[in-house]
Amino acid sequence: MNPLRSILVHLDGTARAEARLRLAQRLAQAHQCTLTALFAVTPAVLPTLALPGGLPAMPTRGPVDPEHRARALAMFERALQDSPVRSDWQELRGEPVTESFVHRALTADLMVLGQRNPRDATGFDVPGDFVEAALLGSGKPALIVPFAGEPSARLETVLVAWRSTREAANALATALPLLRNAKQVHLVGTADESPGGLAPAMAQVRSYLLMHGVGQMHEHPPLDARYPGKALLSLAGNVGADLLVMGCYGHSRARELVLGGVTRTVLDSATVPVWMAH
DSSP, rough: OOOEEEEEEEOOTTTTHHHHHHHHHHHHTTOOOOEEEEEEOOOEEEEEEEOOOGGGOOEEEEEOOOOOOOOHHHHHHHHHHTOOOOEEEEEOSSHHHHHHHHHHTTOOOOOEOOOTTTEEEEEEOOOOOOOHHHHHHOOHHHEEEEESOOOOOOOOOOOEEEOSHHHHHHHHTTTTTHHHSSSSEEEOOOOSSTTTTTHHHHHHOOOOOOOOOOOOOEOOOOSSSSSSSHHHHHHHHTTSSSEEEEOOOOOEEEEEEOOOOOHHHHHHHHOOEEEEEE
């Protein structure tokens, strides 16, 4: 039945972290999950210290921003003080942020992460590639909460973007608990390389979802191949989607994360929560 049993939500010092936590809390309550909030930010870098003997100066790590930690902890306690959800607060204390979060996510069923807001100065202590690094590094699905607007309390209208790939299949399978509870599921195909073309592939997706108790499906014409990312987000708005489900495409190259065009567009510009899996 692919149940959700454990959710790991990333907390930081941004004001938007509360919307992220509350959505994770609602999911945990609906699916009877345990919820772990992990406060994970990068400690400040102190001025470099000159070393004797002409050796290169070495930067040193300072403490985590105490105001950010206090804000996140107070928000966690406020949001969950009267909640029936089994919850736990954890925090990193100087460990490598992304690597440590990925390691913790390996034993969670779902990560809840925040879309990066480049205009939010309070997010300075979260690595710029944190979301994509967590997705690619852990192999776990993530629910990415946009930095604007208020996520729907009930994720009842879901848009599934299908492509005949491992990543899309992982996203679809891991999202089944939410798809079964949805009132409407919209399906749309993107570029397809499967034998026979897109139509047979979409028929297989419909059959798969029906076998898993998902009903009320509506299929849409294929996305515009010239601008698939923009077309996907436009369709999500047109159907009133509360949630977008799709694969995350990318790889690491020379310490740089290289993402597919649709993935990059959605991570940067989505205005609804996105369920992604690599």
